[in-house]
Amino acid sequence: MPRENIAPPTKERIAYLDGLVGQARTAAAVFTQYTQADVDRIVKQMVLAGLPQAQRLARLAVEETRLGVMEDKAIKNMVAMEFVYNYVRDKRTVGPIRECEENGLVEVAEPIGVIFSLTPITNPTSTILFKCVMAIKTRNAMVFSPHPSAWRCCAEAMRIMYQAAVKHGAPEGVFTCVEAPTLEDNAYLMKHPDVRLVDATGGRGASRAAYSSGKPALGVGSGNTPVYLEKTADLDMAVVDIITSKTFDNGTICASEQTVVIDDEIYDRALKKFADLGVHICNEAETELLGHTVIDPVKKQMQPMAVGQKATDIARMIGLKVKPHTKLLIAPIKGVGPAYPLSVEKLFPVLAVCRTNSVDEALKLCIDVNHAGGLGHTAVIFSRDDEIIRQFSEAMNAGRIIVNSPGAIGALGGVYNDLVPTFSFGCGTGGGNSTMDNVNVYHYLNIKRVARRTPAHMWFRIPDQIYFDMKAVEHLRDFPSRSTLIITNAALEQMGHVNIVRRSIPPQTLVRVLAIPDAEPEVKVVMQGVETLNSYAVDQIVALGGGSVIDAAKIMKLKYEFPEADLEELAAPFLDIRKRVVRFPTQKTNHARLIAISTTSGTGSEVTPFAVLTDKARGRKVTLADYSLSPDVAIVDPQFVMSMPKGLTADTGIDCLTHALEAGVSTHASVYTDANAMQAIRLVFKYLPIAYENPRDEEARGMMHNAACIAALAFSNASVGVNHALAHAYGARFGVAHGRANALMLPHVVAYNASMPTKFRPSPNQRAYVAPKKYAMIADLLGLGGHTVDEKVANLVTAIEQLFDQLAVPRSIADLGISKEEFERAVPELAEIAFDDPSCRSNPRLPLIGELVDLFWKAYHGRCPAQVAGAPAEPEVEVCV
Amino acid sequence: MTTNELIEEGVAKLDGSAREVVLDFSAVDRIDPGAIGAMEKLAAEADQKAIKVALRGVHVDVYKVLKLVKLVPRFSFQ
Numbered sequence: 033m034p035r036e037n038i039a040p041p042t043k044e045r046i047a048y049l050d051g052l053v054g055q056a057r058t059a060a061a062v063f064t065q066y067t068q069a070d071v072d073r074i075v076k077q078m079v080l081a082g083l084p085q086a087q088r089l090a091r092l093a094v095e096e097t098r099l100g101v102m103e104d105k106a107i108k109n110m111v112a113m114e115f116v117y118n119y120v121r122d123k124r125t126v127g128p129i130r131e132c133e134e135n136g137l138v139e140v141a142e143p144i145g146v147i148f149s150l151t152p153i154t155n156p157t158s159t160i161l162f163k164c165v166m167a168i169k170t171r172n173a174m175v176f177s178p179h180p181s182a183w184r185c186c187a188e189a190m191r192i193m194y195q196a197a198v199k200h201g202a203p204e205g206v207f208t209c210v211e212a213p214t215l216e217d218n219a220y221l222m223k224h225p226d227v228r229l230v231d232a233t234g235g236r237g238a239s240r241a242a243y244s245s246g247k248p249a250l251g252v253g254s255g256n257t258p259v260y261l262e263k264t265a266d267l268d269m270a271v272v273d274i275i276t277s278k279t280f281d282n283g284t285i286c287a288s289e290q291t292v293v294i295d296d297e298i299y300d301r302a303l304k305k306f307a308d309l310g311v312h313i314c315n316e317a318e319t320e321l322l323g324h325t326v327i328d329p330v331k332k333q334m335q336p337m338a339v340g341q342k343a344t345d346i347a348r349m350i351g352l353k354v355k356p357h358t359k360l361l362i363a364p365i366k367g368v369g370p371a372y373p374l375s376v377e378k379l380f381p382v383l384a385v386c387r388t389n390s391v392d393e394a395l396k397l398c399i400d401v402n403h404a405g406g407l408g409h410t411a412v413i414f415s416r417d418d419e420i421i422r423q424f425s426e427a428m429n430a431g432r433i434i435v436n437s438p439g440a441i442g443a444l445g446g447v448y449n450d451l452v453p454t455f456s457f458g459c460g461t462g463g464g465n466s467t468m469d470n471v472n473v474y475h476y477l478n479i480k481r482v483a484r485r486t487p488a489h490m491w492f493r494i495p496d497q498i499y500f501d502m503k504a505v506e507h508l509r510d511f512p513s514r515s516t517l518i519i520t521n522a523a524l525e526q527m528g529h530v531n532i533v534r535r536s537i538p539p540q541t542l543v544r545v546l547a548i549p550d551a552e553p554e555v556k557v558v559m560q561g562v563e564t565l566n567s568y569a570v571d572q573i574v575a576l577g578g579g580s581v582i583d584a585a586k587i588m589k590l591k592y593e594f595p596e597a598d599l600e601e602l603a604a605p606f607l608d609i610r611k612r613v614v615r616f617p618t619q620k621t622n623h624a625r626l627i628a629i630s631t632t633s634g635t636g637s638e639v640t641p642f643a644v645l646t647d648k649a650r651g652r653k654v655t656l657a658d659y660s661l662s663p664d665v666a667i668v669d670p671q672f673v674m675s676m677p678k679g680l681t682a683d684t685g686i687d688c689l690t691h692a693l694e695a696g697v698s699t700h701a702s703v704y705t706d707a708n709a710m711q712a713i714r715l716v717f718k719y720l721p722i723a724y725e726n727p728r729d730e731e732a733r734g735m736m737h738n739a740a741c742i743a744a745l746a747f748s749n750a751s752v753g754v755n756h757a758l759a760h761a762y763g764a765r766f767g768v769a770h771g772r773a774n775a776l777m778l779p780h781v782v783a784y785n786a787s788m789p790t791k792f793r794p795s796p797n798q799r800a801y802v803a804p805k806k807y808a809m810i811a812d813l814l815g816l817g818g819h820t821v822d823e824k825v826a827n828l829v830t831a832i833e834q835l836f837d838q839l840a841v842p843r844s845i846a847d848l849g850i851s852k853e854e855f856e857r858a859v860p861e862l863a864e865i866a867f868d869d870p871s872c873r874s875n876p877r878l879p880l881i882g883e884l885v886d887l888f889w890k891a892y893h894g895r896c897p898a899q900v901a902g903a904p905a906e907p908e909v910e911v912c913v
Numbered sequence: 914m915t916t917n918e919l920i921e922e923g924v925a926k927l928d929g930s931a932r933e934v935v936l937d938f939s940a941v942d943r944i945d946p947g948a949i950g951a952m953e954k955l956a957a958e959a960d961q962k963a964i965k966v967a968l969r970g971v972h973v974d975v976y977k978v979l980k981l982v983k984l985v986p987r988f989s990f991q
Contacts (some may be wrong), residue, residue, distance in 0.1 A: 058946045061981035065943045065974045145981070202947045 038219040046323040047222055053146060055205030056173035057226045062147045062203040074200045079117045081196035082161055082189075083494075086110045089157040089192075092185035095151050099340025104281035108158035111190075115446040115453045116165050116472075125169050125473050125882045136484035141477045143171040150242070152234035154284035154340060154379060155455055155728040156182035156480040157189040158831070159233055164193035169804075170476040173206045174788040175211040177469065179234065187211065193296040199341045206425040222247060229476075233456045233724040239464060250475055252456045253411030253463050257285045257439050258401035258422055261302060263295035265414035269436070271305040273414070275585075277438030279359045283380045284340045286838040287432065287443030287457060288409040291375050291384040293397045303362070312354040312361050314342070319363040321375035325350045326382060332370060335377050335538030338527050343381040345439065346519065360648070368400035375573050377405050390579045391420055394412060395427045402428055407462030412439040431458055431468035445470050487797045489609070492704040492749050493659050495639050500668035500738060503627060503728065507667065508536035513552060513572035514626070517565060519585045521550040524631060526611035529672055532628065533576055544568055551575075552646045552770075553584035555599065561588035562595075574624045575663070575674075578684070579635030579770065583643040589789045593620040599645065603654040605872055631672040633646045633736040634684025634771050635689060635722075636744020638666035654871050655760070662748070668741045671735040678724055681736075682839035685720040688712060688740040689832075690774040694753040695746035696810060697803040698874040699783055699795040705750035706806075710813055712743035717814050717831070721838045753875035755781040759888060761866040765858055766850050775841050779829050780890040782807060785877050786825040803876040844894025852892070860889050918940050923957040932957070937991065939970025944945055944978050951980075956987040957988050968991050 037462055039403045042047065090105035113680050126128070130139040137528035147167065151159040156178060167174040178186035186208045194207045210217050222230050232242035232251040241252030261270055278289045307313050313348030314322060324339040326346060338346055343361050347354040354361070367386070368375040374384040388394040402411060411428040415421050425433045434442035437449060444450030453782040467475060497505040518536055520530055525547055537543055546564050548557050565573070565588060575585030590597055594617040606612035628638035637643075643660045645654045676684070692712035695705050715735050722732035755777045763773035786804040808824035810815075816831050818824035831841075841847055845855065863884040866872065872879060879887075914922075926934040930944055958987040959966045971979070979985050 055946075058949050058982055061978045062944065062946055062949065064977055064981065 036213050037558065041214070041216045041220050042829045043857040045217065046220065049210065049217060050222070052208040052210065052576050053221070053224050053226050054124055054174050055208055056146045056175050059203040059205035060143065060171075060173035061161065061461055063144060063173065063206065064143060066122060066126065066171055066201075068392075070169055071126060071171060072121070072200060073569055074197050074202050075117065075120070077200040078164060078168060078193050078196040079113045082192055082518065083100070083110065085189075085192050089185060089189050092188055093157045093182065096185045097156060097179075097182050097340070099154060100281040100284050105158065105823065108155060108281065109161055111444060111447065111453065112158040112161040113165070115444075116162055117717055119446060119453045120169050120473050121471055123169070123369070123478060126171060127480070129815075130370060132511065136486045138482040138484075140480040140482060141170070142480050144476060144478060145172065145260065146226050147172050147174045147229045147231050147476065148224070148227045149174050149176050150218065150230075150232040150238045151176060151178045151182070151186055152238075153179035153182045155233075156186050159455045160186045160189040160195065162191065163231070163233075164197070166473055167207065168197055169473050170200060172232075172476055173203075174205065174208075175227070176209040177218050178209065180213055183209070183211065183213055191640060193653075197395050203566060208265075208501060214636060215233065223790070231476075234756060236464070241718055243464065249460075250456070250466060250471060252458050252465055252467075253286075254377055254405060255290075255459070255463075256339065256401055256404050257287060257290045257410045258398035258406065258428070259289045259292040260398050260415070260420075260441065261292050261294040261298070262391070262394070262413065262415035262417060262420055263297040264420075266416070266436070267302060270414035271302060271309060273436075273438040275306070275309055275311060275360055277440040278383050279343070279381050279440070280440050281379065282340045282342055283382075283440075284443070285440035286377070286379065287434075288379070288440035289383060289412060289438075290377055291365070291397075291401045293386045293388050293394045293401075295394065298390050299771070303385070304362075306360070306362055310355070310357055310359045312347070312352075312844045314352075314361060314363045315450045317350055317364065318801075319374065321350055321352065322361065322363050324617040325794065326378065326380070327373035327376060329373070332373065332376060334376065334380070338382070339382050340377070343624045346380060346382060353400055355543070358537055364445070368397055368404060371670045373402060375404055375549060377801040382615070384545070389647070391423070394424060398424070398844065399427055402430065408459030409432060409457060410439055410443045412437075412442070414894040415709055429460070429462045431460055432470070443470075485638075488608070489894075490700070490704075490797065491664070492702065493641070495662050495666050496664060498639065498666045498668060498741065500741065503735060504667050504669040505533060505671070506536050508533065508574070508627065509538050509628065511572065511625065511665065512538060513541045515568050516544070516574060517568060517570045518543060518545055518576055519546045519561065519581060519588065521581055522547045523550060523578055523815060524581075527675065529576060532671070533574060537574070539762065541572075542568075548581065548584055550580065552580045552644055553587060554648055556589045557728065558584060558591060558599075558645070561585075562591045565589075565592040569622075570624050570682075572627065575626065575628045575638075576631060578630065578632040579637040579644070582630065582635070582637035582663070583645070585626060585628070586637075586643040586663070587645060587656065589626050590616075590656075590661060592624060592754060595620050595621055599654070600897050601644070602656055602658070605868055605870060615672055616660050618660075626663045627664065627665040629669065629672065630737070630740070632676060632680060632684040633670075633673050633733070633740040634687035636688065636740045636747070638668065639665055639741055639744045640748045642748075644760070646768075657870055666741065667908055668737050670730065670737040673733055673737055674728060674730070676727065678727065678840075681724050681727065682841055683769055683775065684740070685716060685736055685771075686778065686836070686839070686841065687735070687771035688743045688773040689716045689720070689835075690755055690759075690778055691747045691752060692716065692739075692743040693778070693782065693810070694871075694875075695743065695750040697806050697876050698747075698750040698793040699793060699798050699876055700750045700751065700874045708742040708746035709750070710810065712739045712746065713810055714813055715739035716743075718837065724839055734872075742901065751874035752871045753781070753785070754872055754879050754884070756871035757866040757875075757879075758862075758868035758884065758891070759863040760869050762845070762858070762888065766845075766848070766864060769850060772841070772848075775836060776843070776845055776891045777887065779832050779836075780887050782825070782829050784831065784883070785875065789877040790876040790880055790883065793876065798876070800852045842883030845888075845892040847894065852893075855888075859885055861889060914941070916944055917951055919953055920948060921949040921958040923966060924958060926964055927955075927958055933967060935967045935969055937969045938975065941975055942956075942972050943955070944975050949978070949982055950983055951985070955961070956984065960987070965989060
């Protein structure tokens with residue numbers, strides 16, 4: 033009868049079943065109070081009580097079920113007690129069961145509650161003994177429903193376990209057993225509201241019913257074990273193992289061998305050995321007769337009457353003459369599938385064998401057996417060839433691949449191998465099961481994971497060597513080179529800067545110069561540079577210029593050392609540099625030292641791991657970020673900036689200020705980056721106006737040059753924020769120089785970050801939203817006054833605007849000559865581009881697209897109202913100044 | 914006093930004139946199936962007599978057991 037049509041039990045029966053579950057529910061609840069020591073003590077006493085009963089229970093099982101072999105069932109009962117106990121005795125199953133200090137995770141066991149457990153006819157008492165141990169060890173209560181033809185012996189096995197358990201402190205009602213269970217009972221109990229898990233060990237039907245109950249289920253089912261007897265096998269051992277396994281309890285263990293595929297070279301010898309050890313080898317007619325009688329011709333399944341019967345009894349059933357002590361019937365078949373009835377599962381001592389001419393054919397036949405009802409269960413191979421064992425294990429879909437051992441007893445675990453001991457074989461999805469494991473204690477627990485906050489490890493990575501102050505370029509003579517390429521631009525060549533550099537390079541070095549356009553590098557320019565590097569077999573690159581030149585040199589070096597590097601792929605967005613999808617290459621084709629000499633005081637590119645590439649085709653800038661891009665040596669020599677024009681001095685100085693301010697409030701800020709960021713801010717406010725007004729002031733120029741470098745050290749490790757993201761987006765679209773693009777956004781972004789975020793950014797290293805407090809600290813550092821955080825932030829914004837006024841910086845995007853209509857058309861896309869910019873990832877506030885649009889419009893109109901509303905109260909923040 | 918005695922005392926108090934009975938559970942660190950059965954009876958009798966039963970100082974482990982057997986809604990907790 034289809035299970036969905038099963039009628040409900042009678043009212044009286046329902047009351048009885050509810051009573052069983054009710055007892056179990058109370059017991060399960062009470063059990064939650066028990067300690068590990070409590071359950072371990074009870075389990076040991078149960079096992080000690082069960083061991084002496086192994087033989088009696090085996091006899092009861094054989095008498096009731098008329099299946100199997102008493103002696104073998106006694107061994108199974110022993111295994112269910114002794115081997116299982118040996119495995120679980122030291123396992124932690126109560127409270128914290130595993131602690132991992134490295135990742136701050138603690139696993140804590142939570143019992144399931146009431147488990148409704150179906151047990152099979154083939155292994156009745158051993159399965160009950162096993163599950164009783166599992167239940168107590170995991171503090172669960174079990175309601176058993178044994179196979180109707182095995183419930184008495186199962187009830188007795190359960191009674192022995194229950195009495196021992198309760199005597200030693202287990203809660204009353206922890207095990208109950210349905211008397212004379214029916215399909216109606218099972219259907220009712222599987223859906224009982226107080227049953228938390230259905231645990232079905234048995235045939236495919238029980239397993240399917242469990243999974244269709246709507247409850248979490250541990251259904252394990254039938255198999256069809258293929259065996260490959262390969263020509264290199266130890267034949268004597270293999271034959272004995274197969275007989276031992278296939279005849280064990282008359283073949284009732286579902287992991288037992290079903291079809292043996294034998295290499296042609298050893299086929300005849302193997303069959304003779306089987307015959308010598310009391311196996312009857314069927315002839316063709318006998319095989320056909322067997323196939324038609326022990327296998328249901330319609331269902332293509334084994335006939336129940338044969339299950340667990342002796343070989344001699346099966347022979348007698350079909351009128352086959354065999355010797356009196358025949359252990360096993362072997363039926364040679366020529367293939368696998370519906371045309372070969374004996375190729376299905378046979379839980380009785382009938383074994384199909386199949387001759388094969390090659391490993392390839394053998395594996396295919398084993399796959400056929402595996403797929404004929406055995407998916408996910410067990411497969412066996414006898415071989416001394418590791419490669420063939422590997423091929424077999426890849427070809428089989430089986431939870432247990434048993435090598436050079438008996439399938440049935442091998443799969444049980446703990447006897448022939450170190451598999452987990454079990455009486456429930458999970459068959460994975462191939463078998464329609466939720467697990468492929470040998471079911472044991474951890475399948476009867478809810479494992480809770482206590483996850484402590486684990487802030488990401490921080491770092492402070494900078495180039496190996498930084499030389500600074502006037503004439504620092506002379507340190508170039510410390511770097512021997514065979515072939516050096518100076519990458520610069522034409523203007524710097526004309527200004528004589530290149531000659532200054534040349535003079536400092538050791539005289540034996542072959543020096544060439546590559547002048548590139550004074551603009552953010554394009555892919556075409558980079559690839560031309562790489563060609564030059566290759567043609568001169570360069571071992572040292574000296575990048576002399578502003579951010580554009582140094583960025584170009586970084587990317588040229590990358591492509592020179594790693595020709596296969598895909599710039600588009602390397603520019604893929606990421607949230608966390610350590611977890612990025614695309615890794616920068618590490619196996620260098622060429623080697624070149626990169627020495628960066630900055631001729632502006634802003635980008636700090638001489639020490640950063642970033643490089644910006646202009647993607648003209650798509651009208652945007654692409655930011656590459658990786659510490660492998662960092663120059664090997666940085667030279668911060670102010671002689672190269674003494675002649676910077678005023679406008680450039682202002683723009684690059686503001687760029688430097690933006691770097692420091694953004695690094696200061698970044699989610700990746702640390703005490704190390706703060707130290708650099710704060711110092712850089714102090715230097716900018718003090719020296720930028722002087723350098724702007726008096727370009728020949730060496731001290732001011734030197735300090736601004738240092739400020740740019742140390743601000744870059746800060747943002748190389750803390751990154752920047754939304755200001756840069758916005759500046760990159762509209763700067764690329766409207767051709768606005770980077771420093772100026774930053775300047776027009778900066779007051780608005782400070783006010784934005786200082787106000788209450790609409791969305792907080794997930795950031796394990798941030799213990800609070802500290803941006804307003806940090807801006808306030810900067811205001812204090814600059815002596816701007818103010819009593820509250822809000823006042824200090826407002827004063828900082830005002831100070832930034834006053835600085836910009838001193839520097840005659842345009843104060844709005846509109847002032848740049850960009851029409852409102854043109855800007856309006858561009859803004860929606862620019863906001864999306866800015867959101868995708870890697871700089872956004874470390875901004876303290878998680879910006880919404882709409883907020884980015886607002887920021888663009890504020891910058892378009894200019895002048896930031898120095899008001900910060902609703903800044904959250906902040907805890908103390910440790911900032912190095 | 915055992916848990917069962919404590920509960921019996923509660924049952925006895927239901928016969929008095931009080932509209933609320935308070936049982937001090939602070940010394941109860943584990944509860945067994947028998948006590949749960951007694952508490953179910955106590956709850957039923959209290960319901961019948963419209964008397965509130967409050968449990969004081971219930972340990973977390975015991976509270977979890979009462980939750981699992983669905984007895985929590987039938988008492989108040991102090």
